[in-house]
Amino acid sequence: MAERGAWRIAGRPVGAWAEPMRRVVSRILPGDDDPAAPDIPAGEWLVDCAVYVDGRRLPNEPDFRAALRTAAREDGFVWLGVRDPTQAEFQQVADVFGLHELAVEEAVTASHRPKIERYGDVTLFVMRTTRYLDHPFLSETSEVVETGEVLVFIGDHFVITVRHGAPGELATVRADLEKRPDLLRFGPWSVAHAVSDRLVDSYLEVAHGFEADLDVLEEHVFSQVTSDRIAHIYQLKRELMEFKRAVAPLQRPLAAIVEDKDLLAKEIRRYFRDVNDTLLRVVERVASYDDLLNSILQAHLAQVTVTQNNDMRKIASWAAIAAAQTAIAGVYGMNFDYMPELHWRYGYPVVFLLMVVSAYSLHRAFRRSGWL
Known part of the structure; x- marks a missing residue:
């Protein structure tokens, strides 16, 4: 029994709350001697887990709970790599590293825009990944770029x-x-x-791939062999827009990192500034590719219009030639008795010669004017 006059919380002596409180605290800040903190085995979703102290990697530590304890004790940090986790799987990580529930939601769902966000002492940095897909030729269904996503949670002793x-x-x-x-x-x-440096470098590789596709497309559009390339142009434009949605929004988060002097040290900000410069070059290239695609599309549409006009002029020219012959034949098909050529021996040969001469004259005139 508790001693008389002892302090009580919710009807229980203070001493009775010591063990539950110790477990709660140990869940947030687990200790080496915590019997309630079992090892968490690595699964397929856990790619790698390592502790880095003074720039050097310590021997592998498959249990990230133990790795976090080691990093805090040695004043280092844990780098935990995760791929496509489920809600239950990443919840284990969140419980150990003290991540916000909204951060857990972000981690298990894809298709986020690039951004940087703070959850207390933890910073979330979201970036889009890209990869250029090789294709033998460009068609109306060709996939040119594949995108994904990387989320980076940054804390005092972990990433x-x-x-x-x-x-x-x-x-x-x-x-x-x-x-x-x-x-x-x-x-x-x-x-x-x-x-971020590796992802931005991959953006440059994808941009080079797009440039090669644009050169091939431009060559085909302006070649002598006429073909309908509008579907191919639209397909490449759709793929370029997907690439643009992955690249362009990253400008604001990177600029915020470079400009925020309280977020990280000056030395590491210099490295981010270099990444930001490379990203700006990629964004400029994407904008120029978009303008070039619009120009190619407009040029192709103009080509189609010119071709249609040429076809209509040719049709009209041949129709005029045929109309002259029809007019002459129509006059001599009326079966009149009193016509000068009806009783003339050379009447029909002269009429046929007239038809040939008129057709030749019209054809030559149309050729000179460029209609034929």
Whole structure:
């Protein structure tokens, strides 16, 4: 029994609340000796989990709860890589790293616009991934670009990358960054920079692919062999618009990172400034490609109009030639008795010669004027 006069909460002695409170606190800030914090095994959705201290990777730690404890103790950070998680799977991550419920919602759903958002002490950085799809020729159904999404959650001692879709694999990003301990020393934001730098470089590769397609399309449209390329032009324009929706909105988040002096250190902001400059070049290219596609479309429509006008002039020319012969034949088909040529021996040969001469004269006149 509790001692008489002891402090009580909700009818229970204060001492009785010690164990439940310890469990709640240990869930938020788990300790090494917490028996209520079982190891969380890695699944297929968990790509990689590593602790980085002073720019160096420690031995693999498959349990991200233990990895977070190690990072906090060694003043390092955890890089947790996740791909296409379900709600239940990512909820485990959210419970360990203290992510907001809205952040969990963002992580399990794809098709977000590029943005940067704060959830307390955690920053969410969303970027779109792109990949150029090789195709033997451009048709009205050709897929030129494939898009996906990468979400980067950045905290004091952790960075979580969540990837949706096939494009934007991050294994090479991790491998390359681990060769740069001078960058890894900047902490979780160095990972955000490496990811954004790789994605923006992939935008340049896709832009080069679009440029090659535009050159081929332009060559076909202005070739001597006439063909209907309007469907191909529209298809390439649709693919370009999808690429533009992935690239253009990233300008604002990157500009916010570069300009916000309180968000991260000056040294790492310089690296983000370089990424932002590359992104601006890509955006300018996309805008120029869009203008060029519009010009190609207008030129092709003008070509079609000119071709139709030429066809109509040819039809009208041949119709005029035929009308002259019809007029002559019509006069001599009236069966009149009193016509000079009816009783003349050379009447019909002269009429036929007249028809030939009139047809030749009209044909020559139309040829000179460019109608035939």
